[in-house]
Amino acid sequence: MSQPVTAGVAAVVLELAVAQCSAGWAVAVVCPPGPLADRARAAGVDVREWRAVRGPGPSAVAEWVRLRALLRRLDPDVVHLHSSKAGLVGRLVLRGRRPTLFQPHLWSFQTATGLVGRLSLAWERWAARWTHQLVCVSDDELRTGRDAGVGGPAEVVCNGVDTERLHPADRGAARLRLGLPEAPTAVCVGRLAPLKGQDQLLAAWPAVRAAVPGARLVLVGDGPMGRRWRSGCADPSVRWWGHADAVADFYAAADVVVVPSRAEGMALVPLEAMACGRSVVAFDVSGVRQGVGDAGAVLPAGDVPALAAAVARRLADPALARREGALGRRRVELLFDRRQVAEQVATVVEKIAPGGGR
Structure with a gap:
């Protein structure tokens, strides 16, 4: 589950979804309409539309209602939440009742200022109780979370890239x-x-x-x-x-x-x-x-x-x-090869939900 649907976060979500489908998992990408949904469908991945804006605000109530209905229909073994908005609404819906991974891809409290920044930090500390596994993309990201008081089980799984598609060229x-x-x-x-x-x-x-x-x-x-x-x-x-x-x-x-x-x-x-x-x-x-x-x-x-x-x-x-x-x-x-990253994430999923996704 992801919001945003462009740039680096979307690329990571797509790579993981394709790798997990190739491994025989039943995978659905839940996200708003946009490039991520289009590319996932083109790659043969099941996509479920979840209309949600990128930032926090009053729209979160309607987003919560839509996501709750979606997850009831999907009945997943494990939910992997990518980035702050999906992490917010997803954990409010799930509240720890299903195995939940949260991957911040940069903590929200690092970019927000003033009251929003303070609320973001308080939320991440609180929501850790509903996160079965925190997945950070770098040692620095995990250290920042720990220094800010975000607890719970955590793993570092660095981002990876496609070393076959991306290679030295003239x-x-x-x-x-x-x-x-x-x-x-x-x-x-x-x-x-x-x-x-x-x-x-x-x-x-x-x-x-x-x-x-x-x-x-x-x-x-x-x-x-x-x-x-x-x-x-x-x-x-x-x-x-x-x-x-x-x-x-x-x-x-x-x-x-x-x-x-x-x-x-x-x-x-x-x-x-x-x-x-x-x-x-x-x-x-x-x-x-x-x-x-x-x-x-x-x-x-x-x-x-x-x-x-x-x-x-x-x-x-x-x-x-x-x-x-x-x-x-x-x-x-x-x-940093993408295949190593997919294997590491699969190991984390199996740890919190044995057999989940298969």
């Missing part, structure tokens, strides 16, 4: 397909939103251009800040690509992939870039250091000058970027 050919020039190129993939921090990368970019005059930046994604950020950036070296469903060519076209996020659980973009053999420069937010290791530069969160220097160094030194990219590919193959 940089020049990818640029030709995308119509990008032959120039030192940084790529940033993600929703254009404050949490993803593209404004921090844009603040660093003039210093990158001063050090590497021919450098180009490609921003792949769209979102609520897109119009404002685009209107404030007149630099012709910045390409605002917009949304793209297939991102492998963008990784292949890059010399370095930049992840300037303000917060994450464990971001998929660094892992995808590493699977494609590309160096990563990222801020040290939850899960990044555990993911990237020595396959790039992990910098103090929010340090814009350090970000500029690290990106410029790799654009000016392609050999360094290639070495880090090769290290990243090996690291993903060993630690």
